[in-house]
Amino acid sequence: MSEFARVCVDAMGGDNAPAEIVKGTVDALNESDKIKVWLVGQQAAIKNELSKYTYPEDRLVIVNAEEVIDPNEPPVMAIRKKKDSSIVKGLELTKDGTVDAFVSAGSSGAILVGGQVIVGRIKGVERPPLAPLIPNVNGVSLLIDCGANVDARATHLVQFAKMGSIYMEHIVGVKNPRVAIVNIGAEEEKGNALVKETYPLLKNCPDINFIGSIEARDIPKGDADVIVCEAFVGNVILKMYEGVADALVTVIKKGLMSTLKSKIGALLVKPTLKKTLKGFSLEDYGGAPLLGLNGLVIKTHGSSKSVEIKNSILQVIPFKEQDISGKISSNLSQTD
Amino acid sequence: MSEFARVCVDAMGGDNAPAEIVKGTVDALNESDKIKVWLVGQQAAIKNELSKYTYPEDRLVIVNAEEVIDPNEPPVMAIRKKKDSSIVKGLELTKDGTVDAFVSAGSSGAILVGGQVIVGRIKGVERPPLAPLIPNVNGVSLLIDCGANVDARATHLVQFAKMGSIYMEHIVGVKNPRVAIVNIGAEEEKGNALVKETYPLLKNCPDINFIGSIEARDIPKGDADVIVCEAFVGNVILKMYEGVADALVTVIKKGLMSTLKSKIGALLVKPTLKKTLKGFSLEDYGGAPLLGLNGLVIKTHGSSKSVEIKNSILQVIPFKEQDISGKISSNLSQTD
Numbered sequence: 134m135s136e137f138a139r140v141c142v143d144a145m146g147g148d149n150a151p152a153e154i155v156k157g158t159v160d161a162l163n164e165s166d167k168i169k170v171w172l173v174g175q176q177a178a179i180k181n182e183l184s185k186y187t188y189p190e191d192r193l194v195i196v197n198a199e200e201v202i203d204p205n206e207p208p209v210m211a212i213r214k215k216k217d218s219s220i221v222k223g224l225e226l227t228k229d230g231t232v233d234a235f236v237s238a239g240s241s242g243a244i245l246v247g248g249q250v251i252v253g254r255i256k257g258v259e260r261p262p263l264a265p266l267i268p269n270v271n272g273v274s275l276l277i278d279c280g281a282n283v284d285a286r287a288t289h290l291v292q293f294a295k296m297g298s299i300y301m302e303h304i305v306g307v308k309n310p311r312v313a314i315v316n317i318g319a320e321e322e323k324g325n326a327l328v329k330e331t332y333p334l335l336k337n338c339p340d341i342n343f344i345g346s347i348e349a350r351d352i353p354k355g356d357a358d359v360i361v362c363e364a365f366v367g368n369v370i371l372k373m374y375e376g377v378a379d380a381l382v383t384v385i386k387k388g389l390m391s392t393l394k395s396k397i398g399a400l401l402v403k404p405t406l407k408k409t410l411k412g413f414s415l416e417d418y419g420g421a422p423l424l425g426l427n428g429l430v431i432k433t434h435g436s437s438k439s440v441e442i443k444n445s446i447l448q449v450i451p452f453k454e455q456d457i458s459g460k461i462s463s464n465l466s467q468t469d
Numbered sequence: 470m471s472e473f474a475r476v477c478v479d480a481m482g483g484d485n486a487p488a489e490i491v492k493g494t495v496d497a498l499n500e501s502d503k504i505k506v507w508l509v510g511q512q513a514a515i516k517n518e519l520s521k522y523t524y525p526e527d528r529l530v531i532v533n534a535e536e537v538i539d540p541n542e543p544p545v546m547a548i549r550k551k552k553d554s555s556i557v558k559g560l561e562l563t564k565d566g567t568v569d570a571f572v573s574a575g576s577s578g579a580i581l582v583g584g585q586v587i588v589g590r591i592k593g594v595e596r597p598p599l600a601p602l603i604p605n606v607n608g609v610s611l612l613i614d615c616g617a618n619v620d621a622r623a624t625h626l627v628q629f630a631k632m633g634s635i636y637m638e639h640i641v642g643v644k645n646p647r648v649a650i651v652n653i654g655a656e657e658e659k660g661n662a663l664v665k666e667t668y669p670l671l672k673n674c675p676d677i678n679f680i681g682s683i684e685a686r687d688i689p690k691g692d693a694d695v696i697v698c699e700a701f702v703g704n705v706i707l708k709m710y711e712g713v714a715d716a717l718v719t720v721i722k723k724g725l726m727s728t729l730k731s732k733i734g735a736l737l738v739k740p741t742l743k744k745t746l747k748g749f750s751l752e753d754y755g756g757a758p759l760l761g762l763n764g765l766v767i768k769t770h771g772s773s774k775s776v777e778i779k780n781s782i783l784q785v786i787p788f789k790e791q792d793i794s795g796k797i798s799s800n801l802s803q804t805d
Contacts, residue, residue: 270716283653283661317619317704325619325701349708353716365661366705368653372685373709380606380689381717381749388745395741401734402725409724413717 137169137192138449139232144174144182145201145219146239147437151175154238155182157442162188164443167450171232173198174219198222201239204435208242208281212250220244224251227428234429234449236420238437245281248423248430255458257466258425260285262293262364263432264300265421267374268413269355275301275310276352276360279367279421287331290314290361291338296424296461297359298341303455304448305358309342313357315366316346327363335361340464349373382410419444422452425461473505473528474785475568480510480518481537481555482575483773487511490574491518493778498524500779503786507568509534510555534558537575540771544578544617548586556580560587563764570765570785572756574773581617584759584766591794593802594761596621598629598700599768600636601757603710604749605691611637611646612688612696615703615757623667626650626697627674632760632797633695634677639791640784641694645678649693651702652682663699671697676800685709718746755780758788761797 142158144151151174158170169192172179176197183193200218202211215221223235224247235252237244245263254261262278277297278285285293294312301310314331316324321332323346335343347357349370362370389399419441420433429452431445452458478494480487487510494506505528508515512533519529536554538547551557559571560583571588573580581599590597598614613633614621621629630648637646650667652660657668659682671679683693685706698706725735755777756769765788767781788794 270719315705317701328701349705350712350715352709353712365653365664366702369651369685369702369705370709373688373706374713376686376689377710377713378717379686381714381746383606384745384749385742388741389738391741395738398734398737398739398741402731402738403734405724405727405731405734406721409720410717413720 138167138234138453139169139171140446140449141171141173141196141223141226141232141235142442142446143219143223143235143237143239144172144179145198146237147433147435149436149438150238151178151182153437153439154442155179156186157437157439158193158446159183159186159188160439160443161446162192165447165450166192168192168446170194170446171196171226173223173226175199175201196222196226202243204240204242206240206243208240208246211240211243212247220247221251224248224430227430228252232428233453234431236431236433236442236445238433238435238442241432242281244430244432245423248426252426252428252430255425255427255462255465257462259292260289261423261425262296263421263423264297265371266305266419267352267371269353271355273305274352274355274358274360275305276362276367276370277424278362278364279371280364280423283363283365285327285363287327287334290327290331290363291334292425292465294335294338294341294343294359294361295464297361299457299460299464300422300424301358303457303460304451307358310358311344312341312359312361313344313347315349315352315360315362315370317348319346319348321345378410378413419448422448427458429458474503474570474789475505475507476782476785477507477509477532477559477562477568477571478778478782479555479559479571479573479575480508480515481534482573483769483771485772485774486574487514487518489773489775490778491515492522493773493775494529494782495519495522495524496775496779497782498528501783501786502528504528504782506530506782507532507562509559509562511535511537532558532562538579540576542576542579544576544582547576547579548583556583557587560584560766563766564588568764569789570767572767572769572778572781574769574771574778577768578617580766580768581759584762588762588764588766591761591763591798591801593798595628596625597759597761598632599757599759600633601707602641602755603688603707605689607691609641610688610691610694610696611641612698612703612706613760614698614700615707616700616759619699619701621663621699623663623670626663626667626699627670628761628801630671630674630677630679630695630697631800633697635793635796635800636758636760637694639793639796640787643694646694647680648677648695648697649680649683651685651688651696651698651706653684655682655684657681714746714749755784758784763794765794
């Protein structure tokens with residue numbers, strides 16, 4: 134096994150590619166000597182960006198891929214047709230073990246579909262969940278699943294709980310992470326059919342620290358570390374985070390400009406306010422891992438700047454050192 | 470038909486009963502002479518509160534009910550057993566036509582169950598949805614359904630869309646309200662099984678102005694007037710609104726206290742900030758109507774203060790004048 138955490142980075146993915154992606158890669162390489170990066174994408178564009186920086190050249194490989202998958206392309210078709218795209222090539226390097234992980238800010242659909250089809254699931258894993266870290270007033274929680282496969286079954290949610298617990302414990306460093314299921318009330322008898330079926334399974338699962346239901350209102354308070362839900366619900370939660378926060382910032386800004394007194398006040402509070410809101414933004418926690426695959430796939434925001442790319446790359450170090458895939462494999466194969 | 474909008478108000482419901490409930494009732498009576506109120510609850514407590522105010526006594530009736538349903542009681546049992554409770558008596562007055570509407574800040578479960586069991590559905594209505602108004606950056610939208618009956622069918626959602634459109638047009642005054650279905654992407658082929666089944670039904674429904682899918686992120690922006698979803702999802706959306714807003718206010722306050730400069734700024738921005746956040750709070754829009762019943766049932770927040778009670782009572786005037794129940798009845802019976 135290589136001593137490096139070997140990461141393939143999609144140089145062409147996201148709104149700010151390739152400039153911010155290359156910058157994030159260079160920053161990661163300069164920050165940690167445990168990292169080796171394969172930058173995949175249009176070679177000329179990558180080289181052009183790289184020429185702006187100094188970096189350890191022996192830990193950077195360029196892999197040429199001429200095609201780019203657009204976020205609006207139907208994902209299944211894109212994965213099938215664009216064999217010379219940065220996403221397909223990156224996922225293939227993960228599949229064949231050249232790298233430990235693939236990081237991309239590109240098409241969510243293509244990454245999720247390609248992750249399953251090309252990289253493949255760990256034996257025993259029924260569905261690979263997408264699990265972003267979301268901020269709360271005290272730190273972060275893992276929201277699992279926000280992926281593309283909706284209408285999950287109860288057994289899927291139990292696996293999400295286990296994989297999420299392993300991730301929070303060994304990557305984020307939360308001891309005995311509290312697992313809760315998203316519900317419309319705190320009582321065990323509440324919920325839709327899926328939640329009612331899942332609840333007793335989680336309650337009787339010896340591998341996790343299940344604390345019961347969590348109402349959506351309590352998620353931003355940080356009342357649980359691993360927040361288990363079906364992907365449609367997870368998507369709504371994630372996007373409400375963004376939407377409500379953005380709307381509040383809009384109305385607050387408008388409000389602050391409404392009187393002379395508050396305008397002066399606004400000047401004084403602006404730096405702190407900006408810092409505070411940044412700490413509560415979704416974008417600073419690195420990308421969301423797609424768990425349960427034969428290799429780590431990390432999806433970052435389409436709007437990723439270099440810092441998110443850098444953080445996502447660095448996330449691969451503990452993922453490899455802690456052998457998360459091995460832990461998921463042995464944990465899920467025990468009981469399934 | 471009585472010339473008054475006749476409203477029964479649950480004097481015993483919510484955290485601030487009976488004081489704030491009685492105050493809200495008095496305020497409504499003093500604000501509009503189109504209102505007549507039946508205050509139901511423990512007579513002695515009601516009279517005690519009423520003694521603090523002057524109000525038009527000829528438009529206030531006290532109905533004694535000795536029992537109180539606790540929010541933690543199992544609702545079906547509570548409705549069945551506590552015949553002398555304010556909720557059961559209030560719903561019975563609505564059922565028998567003594568009043569046009571029942572307003573309560575009490576047990577959501579009991580009100581939702583009792584609304585269906587005691588008041589009963591309008592012929593043709595398959596499920597009565599709970600439909601709160603939620604703030605957005607430009608005004609309000611109607612979120613339908615946030616009720617107790619999860620796992621809805623596609624035909625239910627179509628009825629929600631129709632009822633919500635009638636409500637937004639005739640009560641809130643939005644011409645040709647834009648109807649959207651909550652989804653995890655904008656494209657027609659996205660979604661879970663329920664959304665995929667519902668989408669074409671809404672698209673082909675001639676009575677509504679269907680604009681397609683809405684992602685949760687765009688709800689607070691005000692991109693639709695009637696936001697259709699299944700109750701579990703609606704509950705998550707509603708509670709994320711509260712949760713994210715509360716969490717943001719917490720971190721902002723903490724942030725503002727972190728430096729001397731921002732502390733001074735905070736003093737200057739505080740009044741404006743408070744006003745702005747109040748305008749974006751869920752509690753100032755009166756209660757949520759439970760639509761599709763033989764009479765209007767309005768559920769207000771458990772934490773309702775007098776202003777929410779007053780607004781909920783006044784809401785009954787247009788509901789009666791516009792004959793919303795009649796409109797729902799003729800619209801839904803046409804096509805079902």
